Amino acid sequence: MTIQPNGHTASREERNKANLAPFANPAVPGYPTFLTAQPQPVGSLLPAEKFPQNANPPKAFEPITIRGVTFPHRLWVSPMCQYSSDNGHATDHHFVHIGAMAQRGWQGITVEATAYVPEGRITPSDAGIWDDSHIAPLKRQVDFVHAHKGTIGIQLAHAGRKASTLEPWVQVQHEEAGWTGGHVTDDEHGGWWKDVAAASDLSYDNEKYPHPKESSLEYIESLKVAFRAAIERCKKIGFDFIEIHGAHGYYLHNFVDPVSNVRTDQYGGNLENRLRLPLEMAKIARENWDKPLFYRLSASDWLDDVVGPEKGHPGEKEEWSWWGIEQSTILTQKLADIGVDLIDVSSGGNDARQQIKVGPSYQVPFAKHIKEHVKNIIVGAVGIITDPAQANDIIENGEADVVYFARQVLRDIDFPLQAAETLGAAVSPIVQFERAWSRMVVKRDHLKAEAHHEARSEVEGEEGKEGKRQEEKKKN
Numbered sequence: 001m002t003i004q005p006n007g008h009t010a011s012r013e014e015r016n017k018a019n020l021a022p023f024a025n026p027a028v029p030g031y032p033t034f035l036t037a038q039p040q041p042v043g044s045l046l047p048a049e050k051f052p053q054n055a056n057p058p059k060a061f062e063p064i065t066i067r068g069v070t071f072p073h074r075l076w077v078s079p080m081c082q083y084s085s086d087n088g089h090a091t092d093h094h095f096v097h098i099g100a101m102a103q104r105g106w107q108g109i110t111v112e113a114t115a116y117v118p119e120g121r122i123t124p125s126d127a128g129i130w131d132d133s134h135i136a137p138l139k140r141q142v143d144f145v146h147a148h149k150g151t152i153g154i155q156l157a158h159a160g161r162k163a164s165t166l167e168p169w170v171q172v173q174h175e176e177a178g179w180t181g182g183h184v185t186d187d188e189h190g191g192w193w194k195d196v197a198a199a200s201d202l203s204y205d206n207e208k209y210p211h212p213k214e215s216s217l218e219y220i221e222s223l224k225v226a227f228r229a230a231i232e233r234c235k236k237i238g239f240d241f242i243e244i245h246g247a248h249g250y251y252l253h254n255f256v257d258p259v260s261n262v263r264t265d266q267y268g269g270n271l272e273n274r275l276r277l278p279l280e281m282a283k284i285a286r287e288n289w290d291k292p293l294f295y296r297l298s299a300s301d302w303l304d305d306v307v308g309p310e311k312g313h314p315g316e317k318e319e320w321s322w323w324g325i326e327q328s329t330i331l332t333q334k335l336a337d338i339g340v341d342l343i344d345v346s347s348g349g350n351d352a353r354q355q356i357k358v359g360p361s362y363q364v365p366f367a368k369h370i371k372e373h374v375k376n377i378i379v380g381a382v383g384i385i386t387d388p389a390q391a392n393d394i395i396e397n398g399e400a401d402v403v404y405f406a407r408q409v410l411r412d413i414d415f416p417l418q419a420a421e422t423l424g425a426a427v428s429p430i431v432q433f434e435r436a437w438s439r440m441v442v443k444r445d446h447l448k449a450e451a452h453h454e455a456r457s458e459v460e461g462e463e464g465k466e467g468k469r470q471e472e473k474k475k476n
């Protein structure tokens with residue numbers, strides 16, 4: 001909307017008489033449609049001079065600045081595959097999905113696992129960034145988030161030995177209808193089952209999953225070229241940060257983990273060799289991207305009860321029997337030394353025998369361990385964090401610096417603003433929604449002390465059960 005002056009300029013007398021006010025609804029400069037400009041980032045603390053309760057805010061709402069990018073608070077969106085892309089291209093689904101998060105005050109919005117080569121998708125409907133044609137629909141999302149003064153990045157991914165599989169609901173619907181066969185997408189439905197690449201030719205599940213090929217050195221080199229090209233596209237799109245996907249049984253996890261890497265060349269055989277590829281990729285990213293760089297890892301295969309200790313064969317050439325917190329801490333230190341800014345601590349997904357002890361905050365001890373042992377990196381916690389006090393306590397207690405949410409975003413899009421209200425802070429809604437938040441945006445002389453400092457809250461038992469069901473189905 002461009003407001004055209006009507007050619008009539010009122011005199012001062014006329015102005016006074018007619019009660020004229022010389023103000024317009026401000027537009028976001030340069031945005032392709034009219035969009036009301038927001039006075040400050042959505043979900044950010046309102047000025048403490050006006051809102052005394054913000055003088056000593058809950059840590060979850062303290063901004064954090066990384067390489068010059070200020071994240072207005074620490075409740076961030078974990079990447080979530082939507083299996084809704086058109087040959088890798090984002091669609092209107094993604095625009096609404098991400099746009100709603102920006103309007104509702106989420107920060108650190110991480111766009112879902114996005115493949116930098118087509119065979120790096122989990123399913124044919126995954127997001128992609130292997131071609132310049134992927135730029136425009138991603139840029140539309142980023143521009144919208146930035147128009148709301150929000151922060152948005154992308155998870156760059158290669159699915160490794162879990163590629164060319166069915167979208168989760170396609171699998172479930174057909175299993176419910178009686179299908180008992182595999183989960184591999186065939187050629188007629190956009191699959192690439194003959195070209196599934198991993199560290200070694202070991203399947204995640206011989207009965208259901210693809211049988212991958214061991215990646216040749218030429219293939220690994222071609223991935224580095226594609227990864228660099230994807231980073232160039234991220235610059236054109238304007239993302240605030242990049243997260244490298246090194247978790248959940250996908251390509252880089254396949255390399256670091258002795259259960260999926262039995263190579264005998266420089267990329268396998270001992271810890272140093274297994275860590276080589278993720279470190280090379282992180283270095284490529286660091287050299288080509290000067291904004292915040294994050295890495296998501298799985299801190300454990302959860303095989304303690306099945307296989308025994310993580311370091312199973314001390315003194316032998318391959319000392320480690322599976323991937324766990326000790327090696328994750330070593331990897332994190334090396335990533336930090338390369339210049340990776342944040343480690344996003346997840347777990348599981350690389351071995352079907354995993355025994356995950358799912359429950360509220362179940363991965364936080366891994367984040368805490370890494371935070372205690374690696375000093376030059378910011379730590380993110382994720383996994384069944386669903387309650388404002390629970391999230392705030394994790395940060396206040398120094399177990400992590402930021403908290404990621406996935407399913408809670410899908411269940412409760414207004415969580416950040418609700419959390420502010422619960423914790424006794426006043427944050428900015430978008431101006432269009434202000435009237436719905438008058439109960440939060442009130443001046444208070446002191447914090448709701450009981451909300452701010454209460455111990456870790458109880459999270460419903462159902463939540464843990466739901467987590468377990470999800471884990472059993474598929475770990476993304």
Ligand SMILES: Cc1cc2nc3c(=O)[nH]c(=O)nc-3n(C[C@H](O)[C@H](O)[C@H](O)COP(=O)(O)O)c2cc1C
Nearest residue numbers: 078079080081112113382383384385405406407476
């Ligand atoms: C629908 C859905 C899609 C997901 N896709 C991704 C993904 O693209 N990349 C990733 O690293 N994790 C993915 N995950 C895992 C989440 O990011 C998160 O780590 C996990 O759900 C635990 O957090 P929560 O308990 O808050 O849901 C996905 C989870 C869900 C529910």
